[in-house]
Amino acid sequence: MFEEASEVFDNMFKSSFPLTFIVFIPAVLILVSPLPAEAAHEFTVYRMQQYDLQGQPYGTRNAILNTEARTVEAEVLSRRCVIMRLADFSYDKYQKALRQSAGAVVIILPKNMSAVPQDIVQQFMELEPEMLATETIVPVYFAMEDDELMSIYTQTLTSSSSQGSLSAAEVLLHTATANGFQMVTSGAQSKAINDWAITSLEGRLAGVGGEDLPTIVVVAHYDSFGVAPWLSYGADSNGSGVSMLLELARLFSKLYTYKRTHAAYNLLFFVSGGGKFNYQGTKRWLEDNLDHTDSSLLQDNVAFVLCLDTLGNGDSLHLHVSKPPKEGTPQYALLKELEMVVMSQYPEVKFSMVHKKINLADDMLAWEHERFGIRRLPAFTLSHLPSHRLAQRSSIMDVRSVSPSSPRQEHQSGGRSSGEGHLQPHRKGTYRGSKLHRYLPSCCPHLRHLSAVVDWLTAQPRAAQLVDKDSSVVSTLEYHLGRYLKDVKRHYVKADKRDPEFVFYDQLKQTMNAYRVKPAIFDLLLAVCIAAYLGMMYLAIQNFGVLYGVVRRITQPKAKSH
Template identity: 85%
Template sequence: MFEEASEVFDNMFKSSFPLTFIVFIPAVLILVSPLPAEAAHEFTVYRMQQYDLQGQPYGTRNAILNTEARSVEAEVLSRRCVIMRLIDFSYEKYQKALRQSAGAVVIILPKNMSTMPQDIVQQFMELEPEMLATETIVPVYFALEDDELLSIYTQTLTSSPTQGTATAAEVLLHTATANGFQMVTSGAQSKAVSDWAITSLEGRLAGVGGEDLPTIVLVAHYDAFGVAPWLSYGADSNGSGVSMLLELARLFSRLYTYKRTHAGYNLLFFVSGGGKFNYQGTKRWLEDNLDHTDSSLLQDNVAFVLCLDTLGNGDGLHLHVSKPPKEGTPQHALLRELETVVSSQYPEVKFSMVHKKINLADDTLAWEHERFGIRRLPAFTLSHLASHRLAQRSSIMDVRPTVDMRRLSRNTKVVAEALARVIYNLTEKVNSEGAPEDLQIFTEQMQVQEEQLSSVVDWLTAQPRAAQLLDKDSSVVSTLEHQLGRYLKDVKRHYVKADKRDPEFVFYDQLKQTMNAYRVKPAIFDLLLAFCIAAYLGVMYLAIQNFGVLYGVIRRVTQPKTKTH
């Protein structure tokens, strides 16, 4: 029987090799078929800043990604998507990816930033300006951690061959058999956004007692900034400043409602846009009021401009000035009243004046009051930060928990009391011992409402407020306009668009995209699989072609030996 089968198979396969292929390929596919493919994981990614300021490009220049994932510990990162978690992030690792011409960098952030250790948060905040200092071709994305994304990161970390692997053969085998992920973005290449309008808002409370009244200007910029626009919530910088400005508008609008407390000062409130982009909204507003009109409260008799910036934390208050105020001026009066209120009511607060000259050689101004100082208007900025270089002012880590409502309420009370003492000329009031009298104006029904401050900060931090995301139709702008309209008169909008020939700023789109992670085998796996299939088919073909010989060998091996007598 075996001899007959041998002849049949031998004749069949010798006469028709394609038949051999048809018979054995299904068996091969069954043997080497991989596990069922998992569905792609889809998640949202937020691209690093891309903008031009005064002709200088910043941030990433690319928005397209279609490459295989690797951990930063891998030896070769060229044309790979480097994935790293924030807890493992360092500037050296980031630079390593850029130096090796990585295809992209994806940094995984925790969903709740406040859960991160403070030293890691501080380190990343200090690195954000470094990442944005120069442009890079490599697209850089941020993603919020979830279980699937964490699993992708863990598997990528496990499958990435490193320098610690023992031999080249092990590296080859590891590379061929490891599971990988192909990272693909669904968006298009980024392009400049044309005719983007930055919106600013103003409102006023008119004083009583004549037309030529001194004007006090209160300013706060409302936009936020960080390494990624869609993650820039700006709770302290400058949600706290805007919240304080609205509360001051509420308090003084009530005082200006009654004839007895209607003061002889005009109060001008300005909520500026583009503050994080060298105060473009303030720059255009000053040009419109000082150069292009004959009727403006800024034309003459400005007592001072007080800018509110980053006031939601800390036990210090710093009045930043470009030129120290002279005695006898309203600016000096405010400085003295701030000192008086702090020392008499809040001795735990450390108040100081910080003098820094305007450096026009810098690409960006340090504080918003410098925009007014350039136009020779007396101005200063109040902040709990002692320096404009501190990282809290421009970080995606500036989220809602960074604002201490008790401290913000206290700082609002300090500013309100000091302003009232200047406006109502209470500076000369002294007690029986000759010391300045400890007057408190905002008490009982007129006290600062911490709940109001908190609700405004909650609302402002409920959505990202990067300037690239807030057009003239945004809900942030319309709601701010509505809030100002509740307390002030003549609320107006002011727009600034970049010059078409020599733009001061240029914004780009594709700042938020959808990324897909597809489970794939590396390219070398296909070569190895093809080699194995070819070897298998070759062995089977030779075995069939020589079936008679093989059969004879098997017979000799399996035939029982005969006993000899």
């Protein structure tokens, strides 16, 4: 039998050597192929901010990725896609990836951001400005975790952390046999968006008692900001401010329908765009109203400008001013009215005035009222934050965990003092703020309506790069203002083409694919093994007679001795 088998294999090798590849190589590939597994996983990633402001670039400058995945525990990160979880993220690890010229950084965020522990939230919020402070060529992405992505992270972490405790031979063997993941983005390189228009909205209510009436301006910017535009929902900053502006517009539209409560003040409501980019919408609006027109409410007697910013959380209320109001002015009257209302009706709320001069040397203004202060208009900002430097104003962690009771408290104190107290002149037939609700129950702040507006505002990201003039955010805001106010208008801001004050870029949301791959050294090792196997088989067949004799001598039973 062995003689016949040797003749068959010998004739096969001698007559048609390529037949060897047909017979043996498929068998080898079947033996070494891995178990059936998911070959690729597709998920959405959100790129870090990329913009220019006053000629200074910020954020990541790259949007292309095609490299192998590693975790930060690996010793070598050069030209690798570094995957991190938010719970393990730190600025030192982030800087390590940048120093080693990583191919990209992907930060995995939990699905429910509001359930993240407060210490992790606070730490990340403080790191966001540092990540955006300077430009980097390394593309940085954020992804929401799912089961497949966490499985990829776990396998990559095991592969990255085990190499440090192995010998050189073990590392080589582990590298050759382990599974890896090739991370590839489907988008193109980012480019500047030309002719992007930032939209602002204006509406007004006319006072009673003459033509030359003083004007009170209520302002809130609607755009949000964070390290990634598509993850910037801005619940507190500044969804709460916009929701309260809309509620104030509703309240005063009711008050201005009654003769007894129709104040001798013009009311001008302004919802500004580009607030997170040095208040570009407010800047252009002031230029249009003060420099390029002969008829504007801002050119007449402006009593004060009240800016609403970050009012959705906390048990404190601060009136930020660039110049302390003088006694006898409408600004001073509003300050005292606020103090009185908070002290008498909301003793648990801590109220204070915060004085900060405008620093024209800074690239960014601290608060929106400073835009008006530069034009010598009396203005201040109402906020629960004691300082403009706090990270809550510009973070992707600012999500809908705002308690509806908090906006109600600050809204009622701000609404009653500014509208139902100060705006009502002390004359016969007029009522102070504490008495108005007895006569006008419909003019009470509507908690359900206020909460619904906050829910709508936080249902979609409102970064300035995502809200164009055709956006549903702008059209819905315009609709709500039109329900309560007169002469609702749009105002557009476009960057100067020769010397742009701001430049936005595209490719902020992309699709990333994680392909399960073997390392390049695995192909070399597999080729060497196949070549060695075929060589051994060829030599065995060519010398089958000798091999057969050896096998026969080994397997032949020994003769019994007599």
